[in-house]
Amino acid sequence: MTKTDISLALNSKYIPLVQKPSCCNVTCLQMILYRRGFGLFDQQELAKFFKINVGKDExxxxxxxxxxxxxxxxDEGLKTIDSEKIIxxxxxxxxxxxxxxxxxYSKISNLKEFLIENIKNNNDLWLEYKTHKIHGDKLIHDNVIESVKTISGKTKITLVDPYWEYKPRLDISIEDLEESISDKFGRETxxxxxxxK
Incomplete structure (x- = not known):
C-alpha cells in the first residue's frame, strides 16, 4: 500500500439479514441496530411502524x-432519503x-471524503440507490456500507445487501455508486x- 491508499471498515461488521418483499429499508435498520448492540427487531413490526407499502402479490x-x-x-417500500423524521x-x-x-447526493461536496469521515467515526451509512448500474435491475433499493478502500487510486465500497437474490456483500466502484445515487436513473437518492447522540 502507498501513502495515498486507505482501507477503512466499521468497528464491528454487519451480520447480513434477509428481507421480506419491499422491506430492504427496514432490514437495513435491523442490521444497523443489531451491529450496535440493540438486539434484533421484528421485521414485520418495523414494516408496520414505517408504513411500508408492498406489492399486491406480496x-x-x-x-x-x-x-x-x-x-x-x-411508492413501494419507503422513500428512505425522506425518512429522517420517522427514523x-x-x-x-x-x-x-x-x-x-x-x-x-447533490448536497455532498466530496463523496469519497464523506464516506471516509463517516466510516472513521463508526457511523452507519444507510444507502438508498437505483439498481440499474450495480445489479442490472430497474428498482430503488437500500443497502448499508461496511467499508471503503482506495488502492492505486481506485476506490471501492463494500455494500451489505438484504435482498435474497443479490450477494450479501458486494464491492462496487465509487463511480458506480455516484451514478446510482444521482438523478441519472430517476429520482436522486x-x-x-x-x-x-
Missing amino acids: VKSFNIKLDVYVATNN NQFFKEKNINLNAKAFI GFIVISK
Whole structure:
C-alpha cells in the first residue's frame, strides 16, 4: 500500500439479514441496530411502524396488514432519503440513543471524503440507490456500507445487501455508486447517516 491508499471498515461488521418483499429499508435498520448492540427487531413490526407499502402479490408474505403500492419506483417500500423524521421518532419511542440525518447526493461536496469521515467515526451509512448500474435491475433499493478502500487510486465500497437474490456483500466502484445515487436513473437518492447522540 502507498501513502495515498486507505482501507477503512466499521468497528464491528454487519451480520447480513434477509428481507421480506419491499422491506430492504427496514432490514437495513435491523442490521444497523443489531451491529450496535440493540438486539434484533421484528421485521414485520418495523414494516408496520414505517408504513411500508408492498406489492399486491406480496401481501401474502406478511402476518400483518400493509398498504399496497401503486407502482415500482413510485411508492413501494419507503422513500428512505425522506425518512429522517420517522427514523428519529422510532429511536425516541424505543429509547435508542442514536440520531438519523439525511444526505441527498447533490448536497455532498466530496463523496469519497464523506464516506471516509463517516466510516472513521463508526457511523452507519444507510444507502438508498437505483439498481440499474450495480445489479442490472430497474428498482430503488437500500443497502448499508461496511467499508471503503482506495488502492492505486481506485476506490471501492463494500455494500451489505438484504435482498435474497443479490450477494450479501458486494464491492462496487465509487463511480458506480455516484451514478446510482444521482438523478441519472430517476429520482436522486443518498444516505441516512446513523450516529450516536
